């Protein structure tokens with residue numbers, strides 16, 4: 001699993017490799033039951049959450065377009081049908097392109113900024129992303145908060161502005177106390193921050209700190225890429241990376257270049273996070289270069 005996440009993130013961090021096609025035959029969904037009628041389906045390093053019940057089947061994120069047949073087959077094997085609802089945590093292709101394979105009857109729910117980004121062509125890491133056709137754009141959007149009463153749970157969709165992208169939402173299953181945070185956290189590594197589409201490293205860390213206070217003790221956290229996390233982990237991760245941001249800002253004010261900052265002794269304690277993105281990449285995002 002770790003290896004797949006790593007391969008995925010290397011691809012994400014490497015513009016030349018981003019168009020490389022994986023061997024689809026070797027990619028299989030990994031299914032983990034996390035609560036009653038609730039599963040994670042991890043496919044090529046992307047974690048989607050499925051909840052089934054009397055009111056229907058809801059899926060959080062829908063992965064890559066090319067893997068959508070495998071993902072929908074996995075949902076069918078668990079729930080006996082396609083999803084009725086797809087909640088998209090943000091606009092990135094590894095989370096929403098599977099929406100293009102959904103039935104038109106499937107109700108797609110997202111933040112309004114996510115829908116806006118999907119409604120026209122975008123570019124990310126040098127790759128052009130075509131607009132989603134009108135019929136497959138999110139059907140329901142919201143700005144701050146949306147609550148679904150479904151399958152005996154209260155499912156809260158909450159927007160945290162301007163961290164990973166401009167349209168980030170988290171999905172909280174209140175009774176089960178499960179929280180899917182999309183790409184607001186990349187376990188154990190510098191996160192990807194989509195600065196070109198409203199992301200900001202410092203705000204991302206502030207949003208994570210806010211999440212720690214917004215959700216109750218014992219919340220089980222799942223993210224787009226990586227293992228289950230705790231609020232304590234999120235607090236420490238955000239705190240650590242905020243420290244790195246402060247150091248970067250202070251060295252930058254003294255006129256240091258990103259590469260001088262990345263090689264400075266003050267930054268070396270954060271080298272452990274340089275998994276998919278280097279220290280210099282992280283410095284570059286923080287100083288906006």
Ligand SMILES: [Zn+2]
Nearest residue numbers: 090092164183
């Ligand atoms: Zn993302």
